[in-house]
Amino acid sequence: MHEEMRALLNAYLDGELQGRRLREIEAHLVSCAECKKELGELRLVSQKLQADTSVEAPSAERFISQLTLSLPRRSQPNPQPKSISPAWWLVPAGLLMGWVFIQTVYTLTDLVTAANLTGLLGSASGWLGSGQESAWLGAAATLFGGQILAQPAISLLNNVSVSVSNFFIGYIWQAVIVLLYWAWLGAWWLRHNRQPKIMENTV
Amino acid sequence: MAQPQTADTETGLIEQAQHGDRNAYGELVRRHYQGVVLVVTRMCGDAGLAEDAAQEAFMRAWVNLPFFQPRGSLRNWIYRIAINAALDVLRHKPEETLEDEQAGRMPDQGAGPETALIEKEQADALRQAVKSLPEAARAVLVLREFGGLSYREISGVLDVPIGTVMSRLNYARNRLREVLSSEMEIMEINHA
Ligand SMILES: [Zn+2]
Numbered sequence: 001m002h003e004e005m006r007a008l009l010n011a012y013l014d015g016e017l018q019g020r021r022l023r024e025i026e027a028h029l030v031s032c033a034e035c036k037k038e039l040g041e042l043r044l045v046s047q048k049l050q051a052d053t054s055v056e057a058p059s060a061e062r063f064i065s066q067l068t069l070s071l072p073r074r075s076q077p078n079p080q081p082k083s084i085s086p087a088w089w090l091v092p093a094g095l096l097m098g099w100v101f102i103q104t105v106y107t108l109t110d111l112v113t114a115a116n117l118t119g120l121l122g123s124a125s126g127w128l129g130s131g132q133e134s135a136w137l138g139a140a141a142t143l144f145g146g147q148i149l150a151q152p153a154i155s156l157l158n159n160v161s162v163s164v165s166n167f168f169i170g171y172i173w174q175a176v177i178v179l180l181y182w183a184w185l186g187a188w189w190l191r192h193n194r195q196p197k198i199m200e201n202t203v
Numbered sequence: 204m205a206q207p208q209t210a211d212t213e214t215g216l217i218e219q220a221q222h223g224d225r226n227a228y229g230e231l232v233r234r235h236y237q238g239v240v241l242v243v244t245r246m247c248g249d250a251g252l253a254e255d256a257a258q259e260a261f262m263r264a265w266v267n268l269p270f271f272q273p274r275g276s277l278r279n280w281i282y283r284i285a286i287n288a289a290l291d292v293l294r295h296k297p298e299e300t301l302e303d304e305q306a307g308r309m310p311d312q313g314a315g316p317e318t319a320l321i322e323k324e325q326a327d328a329l330r331q332a333v334k335s336l337p338e339a340a341r342a343v344l345v346l347r348e349f350g351g352l353s354y355r356e357i358s359g360v361l362d363v364p365i366g367t368v369m370s371r372l373n374y375a376r377n378r379l380r381e382v383l384s385s386e387m388e389i390m391e392i393n394h395a
Contacts, residue, residue, distance in 0.1 A: 007369075007370075007373060009373075010369065010372050010373050010376055011354070011369055014347065014353075014354070014372075016353070016354050038380070041380045041383070041384065042376050042377075042380055044383065045329070045376055045379045045380050045383055046348060046376070048325060048326065048329055048383065049329060049333070049344075049348045049349070049379070050348055050349070051326075052326045052329070052330065053241060053349075055240055055241055055244040055250065055253070056244075056250035057240045057244065057250065057253065057254060057257070058254065060232075060233050060236040060237070063232075063236060063257070063258075064229045064232050064233060064236070066258075067229075067232060067258065067261055067262070068225050068226075068228070068229050070258075070262070071225060071228070071262065071265050072262070072265075072266065074223060074265075074266065074269065
C-alpha cells in the first residue's frame with residue numbers, strides 16, 4: 001500500500017487525482033509520516049522550480065522584429081490544396097472530350113455505313129467520296145478505325161469483318177482513354193492525401 | 204486576464220496568420236513568447252542555445268501553421284514544436300558551449316544578503332539538476348513546471364501514455380528532491 005501510494009504523490013501534488021484514488025491517498029497521508037515528508041519535499045522542489053523564472057532572453061519586441069524579418073515565404077498558404085493549376089483540371093476535361101469525339105465519329109460512321117448498305121444514300125454517295133466537307137470525317141474515321149463502306153456491292157461477309165475490326169480498334173481507343181482517366185484520378189488522390197500529412201510529421 | 208475574449212481574438216489571429224499575415228503572427232508570438240522561452244531555456248539549460256531553439260520553434264510554427272487545427276490548443280501545439288526544436292538544437296550543439304556552461308556555474312561576486320545567496324545557490328543547483336535529467340524525463344518536468352500543462356496535455360504533446368508521463372515525472376522530481384536535500388544538508392553543515 002505504501003509503495004503504491006508513494007507512486008501517486010506527484011499526481012496528488014499536481015491535483016491530478018480524483019474520486020477513490022484521492023480519498024485513498026489522503027487517508028494514507030494521515031497515517032504515513034514517510035509519505036507526508038516526501039510530499040513536502042516534492043512540493044518544495046516544485047515551488048523552487050516555479051519561483052525561478054529568470055531567463056536571459058531578448059525582449060519579446062526585439063525577438064519578434066528579428067523573427068518576422070527572417071520568416072520564410074509559405075508556398076502553401078491554405079490547408080486545402082486550392083492552388084492546383086487550371087491545366088491540371090484540363091486533363092480530365094480533355095479526356096472526356098476525346099471520348100465524346102470518338103463516340104460521335106463511331107455513331108456517324110455506323111449511320112453512314114447503314115445508310116449505304118440499305119441504299120438510302122444512293123447516288124448521294126458521291127458526296128462522301130469527293131466532297132470537301134467529308135474529308136475530315138474520312139480522316140478521323142480511318143484514324144479511329146471507322147471504315148466507311150462506300151460500295152454497297154461488297155458482300156455481307158466482308159461487311160461483318162470490317163465491322164468487327166472497327167469494333168475492336170474502337171474499344172482499344174476507349175480503353176486508352178479510361179486508363180488515362182484512372183491514372184489522373186490516382187495522381188489527384190495522391191496529391192490530395194499526401195500534402196497535409198507530410199507537413200504534420202515535420203513538427 | 205480576460206480569458207474568453209483572448210480565446211476569441213486568438214482564433215482570429217490564427218486564421219489571419221494561416222493566410223500569411225505576418226503581423227497577426229507577430230501578435231501570436233508575443234502572446235506565447237514568455238512561455239516558450241522559459242520552456243526551451245530549461246530544456247536547453249543554456250541561454251544561447253535556448254534563443255536558437257526559440258527562433259527555430261517559432262519559425263517551424265509559422266511554416267506549419269496552415270496545418271494547425273483551430274480546435275486544438277495553440278499553446279500546446281507550440282510547446283510541442285518548442286520541445287522538439289530544443290532537442291534538435293541540443294543534438295547539434297557545438298562543443299565550445301560546455302566551457303560557457305562551466306563559466307555560468309561560477310559563483311557571483313558581490314552577492315547580496317546571505318539568504319539571497321543560499322536561494323540562488325539552491326536555484327542554480329536545481330537548474331543544473333534539471334539539465335542533467337534524461338531528455339524524456341526533462342521534457343515532462345519542463346512542460347509540467349514551466350509550461351503548466353496537465354498530465355493529459357503533456358501526454359498529448361509528447362505522444363506518450365499518461366502512465367509514462369507519471370513515471371517520468373516521478374523520476375525527475377525524485378532526482379531533484381535528492382539534489383535539493385543534499386544542498387540543504389551542506390548548508391546546515393556550513394552553518395553548524
Ligand atoms: Zn506511505
